[in-house]
Amino acid sequence: MPESNKHPLTIRLCQPRGFCAGVDRAIQIVVLALKKYGAPVYVRHEIVHNRYVVEGLQNLGAVFIEEIDEIPDEHRDCPVVFSAHGVPKSVPRDAAERALFYLDATCPLVSKVHKQAIRHHRLGRHVVLVGHAGHPEVIGTMGQLPDGAVSLIETEEDVARFAPADPAALGFVTQTTLSVDDTAGIVGALQRRFPAIQAPAAESICYATTNRQEAVKETAPGADLFLIVGAPNSSNSRRLVEVAERSGAKRALLVQRAADIAWDEIGPIRTLGLSAGASAPEIIVNEIVEAFRDRFDVTVELAVTATETEDFPVMRALRDVELTRADMAFVNG
Numbered sequence: 638m639p640e641s642n643k644h645p646l647t648i649r650l651c652q653p654r655g656f657c658a659g660v661d662r663a664i665q666i667v668v669l670a671l672k673k674y675g676a677p678v679y680v681r682h683e684i685v686h687n688r689y690v691v692e693g694l695q696n697l698g699a700v701f702i703e704e705i706d707e708i709p710d711e712h713r714d715c716p717v718v719f720s721a722h723g724v725p726k727s728v729p730r731d732a733a734e735r736a737l738f739y740l741d742a743t744c745p746l747v748s749k750v751h752k753q754a755i756r757h758h759r760l761g762r763h764v765v766l767v768g769h770a771g772h773p774e775v776i777g778t779m780g781q782l783p784d785g786a787v788s789l790i791e792t793e794e795d796v797a798r799f800a801p802a803d804p805a806a807l808g809f810v811t812q813t814t815l816s817v818d819d820t821a822g823i824v825g826a827l828q829r830r831f832p833a834i835q836a837p838a839a840e841s842i843c844y845a846t847t848n849r850q851e852a853v854k855e856t857a858p859g860a861d862l863f864l865i866v867g868a869p870n871s872s873n874s875r876r877l878v879e880v881a882e883r884s885g886a887k888r889a890l891l892v893q894r895a896a897d898i899a900w901d902e903i904g905p906i907r908t909l910g911l912s913a914g915a916s917a918p919e920i921i922v923n924e925i926v927e928a929f930r931d932r933f934d935v936t937v938e939l940a941v942t943a944t945e946t947e948d949f950p951v952m953r954a955l956r957d958v959e960l961t962r963a964d965m966a967f968v969n970g
């Protein structure tokens with residue numbers, strides 16, 4: 638179709654979007670470990686919740702496993718990387734017992750939440766973790782403390798049902814990737830019901846989650862459609878879809894690749910909001926913009942709501958390996 642026959646479409650592209658410093662660091666750790674030690678490098682759990690990233694790393698020689706006992710004895714010298722979501726204390730302990738060589742890619746901001754939970758426990762408080770059951774970060778945080786030391790709260794209804802042994806000795810932390818607004822509601826309910834409950838010393842929801850939600854909130858009003866690039870098992874991506882819907886986008890959808898877009902169901906749109914969860918690579922955002930350019934006369938407007946400068950260095954063991962642009966081209970384009 639000639640350019641002039643295409644319908645005009647404004648894409649409001651959120652910034653910040655996509656990779657956060659913790660995800661970037663975790664991917665770098667796998668890439669650097671492959672460069673330094675060669676394949677295979679084992680990775681426990683999806684390093685970040687994104688199929689495209691996982692497949693890219695598999696192509697470089699990473700082997701994804703769910704538990705470290707899947708590593709054969711003859712590969713005990715190969716590194717095993719723990720994912721950015723964090724792991725229960727039992728995992729590094731078991732790895733040490735088997736004399737495995739492990740590299741912990743837990744995001745420093747998740748480690749901070751672990752420390753806050755441990756601090757509450759040391760001060761004699763029962764820990765309330767606000768988060769989603771079954772999410773690896775929640776499993777990792779609960780696994781920092783003995784069984785029974787942590788109670789998981791998912792909703793305000795859970796707060797109403799919660800019956801702690803000592804309501805005067807409670808402390809809370811939250812998952813890093815929750816909805817800022819929903820969490821404020823749950824924490825408010827906890828504080829009303831248990832006025833003595835102690836907050837963590839620092840906010841648990843991370844800067845990347847907060848900034849991406851804020852950007853979507855500001856960009857969504859009036860958007861005919863809002864697309865969030867991300868995986869169905871990515872907590873922060875799913876929260877962005879909810880934020881877009883609540884903030885005035887007519888429709889909001891999660892997409893993993895341009896090929897997932899059901900073009901015949903999109904209908905007439907003039908304004909598209911576009912963002913990406915913290916585990917979604919920029920190369921897919923570009924792919925989606927190009928797919929719209931093929932069908933619409935696209936104008937891209939950058940919607941900048943914050944500037945991020947966070948950068949988490951990799952562990953010392955990998956700092957002697959040079960990371961080039963080409964090494965990360967599979968995610969950055």
Ligand code: SF4
Binds near residue numbers: 659721745844846873
């Ligand atoms: S979303 Fe936040 S906590 Fe999770 S890896 Fe990124 S920076 Fe770290």
